[in-house]
Amino acid sequence: MKILMIGAHQDDNEFRCGGLAHKYVQQGHDVRFLSMCNGSGGHHLMTPEETTARRAKESAAVAELLGITYDVWYDQDDCELEANLETRKRLTRYIREYSPDMIITHRPNDYHADHRAAGQLVLDASYLLIVPHFCPEVPAMKKAPLIMYNVDSFKYPPFEADVVIDIDDELETKLKIADLNVSQVYEWLAYTKDQNPPEDPAERYEWLKGMDTSRWNSDEEVDALTHGYAVRFAKVASRFRKELIAKYGEVRGNKIRYAEAFMFCEYGAPLNEENMKKFFNF
Ligand SMILES: [Zn+2]
Numbered sequence: 001m002k003i004l005m006i007g008a009h010q011d012d013n014e015f016r017c018g019g020l021a022h023k024y025v026q027q028g029h030d031v032r033f034l035s036m037c038n039g040s041g042g043h044h045l046m047t048p049e050e051t052t053a054r055r056a057k058e059s060a061a062v063a064e065l066l067g068i069t070y071d072v073w074y075d076q077d078d079c080e081l082e083a084n085l086e087t088r089k090r091l092t093r094y095i096r097e098y099s100p101d102m103i104i105t106h107r108p109n110d111y112h113a114d115h116r117a118a119g120q121l122v123l124d125a126s127y128l129l130i131v132p133h134f135c136p137e138v139p140a141m142k143k144a145p146l147i148m149y150n151v152d153s154f155k156y157p158p159f160e161a162d163v164v165i166d167i168d169d170e171l172e173t174k175l176k177i178a179d180l181n182v183s184q185v186y187e188w189l190a191y192t193k194d195q196n197p198p199e200d201p202a203e204r205y206e207w208l209k210g211m212d213t214s215r216w217n218s219d220e221e222v223d224a225l226t227h228g229y230a231v232r233f234a235k236v237a238s239r240f241r242k243e244l245i246a247k248y249g250e251v252r253g254n255k256i257r258y259a260e261a262f263m264f265c266e267y268g269a270p271l272n273e274e275n276m277k278k279f280f281n282f
Contacts, residue, residue, distance in 0.1 A: 001024070001029045001030070001101040001102070001278075001279075002029070002030045002032070002098060002099065002100045002101050003021070003024050003029060003030065003031045003032070003100060003101065003102050003104070004032050004034065004095065004098055004100035004102070004103045004104075004145075005017055005021060005031065005032070005033050005034070005103075005104045005105070006033075006034045006036065006103060006104070006105040006106075006118060006122055007033070007034070007035055007036070007105070007106070007118065007150075008035070008036050008037055008081055008106065008112065008114035008115045008117065008118040009035055009036075009037050009039060009042070009078065009114060010035045010039050010042075010055050010058065010059045010062075010072065010181070011181050011184050012035070012106070012115070012150070013033045013035075013104075013150075014033075014062060014174075014177045014178070014181065015174070015177075015178065015229070015232070016104075016150035016151055016260065017104050017150055017260055017262070018066065018170070018173065018174050018177050019165065019167035019170030019171075019173065019174050019233075019258075019260050020104075020165055020167070020260050020262075020282075021033070021066055021068060022066050022067075022170055022173050023165075023167075023170065023282055025066060025067040025068060030069075031066070031067075031068040031069070032068060032069045032070075032071065032098060032100070033059075033062075033063070033068055033069070033070045033071065034071045034072075034073075034094070035059065035070075035071070035072045035073070036073050036076055036081055036091075036114070036117075036118050036121070037072075037073065037076050037077065037078045037079075037080075037081055037114055038052045038055075038072055038073065038074045038075070038076055038077060038078065039051055039052050039055035039056070039059075039072070039078060040052045040077045040078045041077070041078030041079045042055060042078060042183065042184055042188045043183060043187065043188045044187075044188060044191050045187075046183075048077070048078075051183065052074070054183050055181075055183060055184075056072065056074075058180055058181050058182065058183060058184075059072060061180045062177055062180050062181070065173070065176060065177060065180065066173070066177070071094075073090075078114065079113065079114060080114075081113070081114040081117040081118060081121075082117055083116075083117045083120035083121050083124060087117075087121055088121060088124045088125055088128070089134075089135050091121050091122070091124075091125045092125045092128050092129060092134065092135045092138075093135050093137070093138045095125060095129055095141075095145075096129060096135070096138045096139065096140065096141055097138055099141055100145050101145055101146065101279075102145050102146040102147070102148065102279055103122060103145050103146070103147045103148070103268070104147075104148045104149070104150055104262065105118060105119055105122045105147070105148075105149065105150065106118050106119035106149065106150060106152070107119050107149045107150075107152055107154070107159065107263070108120045108123060109154055109156070109157070110152060110154060111154070119149070122147065122265075123147075123265070123267055126144060126147055126265070126267040126268050127144065127267060129141045129144055129145075130142065130143065130144055143269065144267070144268045144269055145268050145269060146268050146269040146270075146271065146275055146279060147264075147265040147267060147268030147269075148162075148163065148262040148263065148264060148265060148271075149262060149263040149264075149265055150262065151236055151260065151261040151262065151263075159261075159263055160263050161239075161240045161243045161261040161262070161263065162262060162263050162264040162271060163261065163262040163263075163264075163271075163276075163280050164240050164243045164244050164247055164259050164260070164261050164262075165259060165260045165261075165262075165280065165282050166244070166248060166252075166256045166258075166259060166282065167233065167258045167259055167260050168256060168257055168258050170258070171213065171230065171233065171257075171258045174229065174233060174258075175205075175208065175209060175213075175229055175230065178208055178229045179205055179208060185197075185208060185229070186204055186208075195227070207228075208228060208229055209228050209229060209230040209231075210225060210227045210228010210229065210230055210231040210232075211225055211228055211230050211231050211234070213230045216257070217234065217257075219237075219238035219241060222234045222235055222237075222238045223235065223238055230258070233258040233259070233260075234257055234258055236258070236259045236260060236261050237256050237257055237258055237259035239261075240259060240261050241253070241254070243261070244256050244259060
């Protein structure tokens with residue numbers, strides 16, 4: 001299968017569906033990340049050019065770790081992505097050239113204008129992928145791919161977890177991915193949250209987790225924590241405990257500590273039993 005994960009920025013896919021991406025790669029499927037923006041806005045001290053160059057290296061390291069292809073639209077600055085006709089055409093051509101079986105992206109309601117635009121652009125392109133007279137220079141697809149949304153915490157309208165995935169065996173990989181995004185997790189995002197991570201690489205890696213991952217933390221305990229990437233992935237499991245139990249059964253469903261969750265988008269292929277088995281048999 002060909003799986004296309006579309007984020008507005010480098011690190012959007014990594015934190016939301018990086019575990020699923022790695023699972024697909026391990027099964028021999030082809031996974032591609034697209035960052036629609038170049039990363040230029042993600043720092044408070046470096047210039048946009050320096051930031052873009054540094055993040056390109058970080059994304060290359062992520063691609064190597066996961067075993068995926070990583071595309072970045074280097075001519076698209078952060079904070080300026082628009083769901084306009086020109087970009088709709090660009091994305092339609094891009095998706096058709098790859099011809100994915102499934103796309104995962106942002107919901108179009110989100111705090112960040114780039115995330116909203118990225119989600120909207122995928123929706124705008126979804127039907128046009130099969131319309132031959134739109135962008136005739138790249139052959140239209142015969143049928144639309146399955147389209148899913150990455151998890152978010154926005155409530156109006158609420159995110160519903162149509163698919164949940166146990167990523168306990170991917171925690172290490174996801175933490176390593178976060179650790180590779182040095183300019184973001186230890187610098188820019190830390191700056192926006194008034195945090196001062198330790199300088200020593202081993203110490204800051206512990207800080208990055210936000211909790212002791214060797215011991216069980218109850219859902220209530222996890223819900224009370226506010227910092228760290230292990231905490232972030234654990235919160236997805238605690239939030240969708242009911243769905244995890246429905247999928248994996250009472251015993252395993254209650255034991256799962258880290259999860260990823262996805263919501264179905266109605267504008268692509270249906271999420272029927274066949275597709276559920278085909279794409280999410282983990
Ligand atoms: Zn983002």
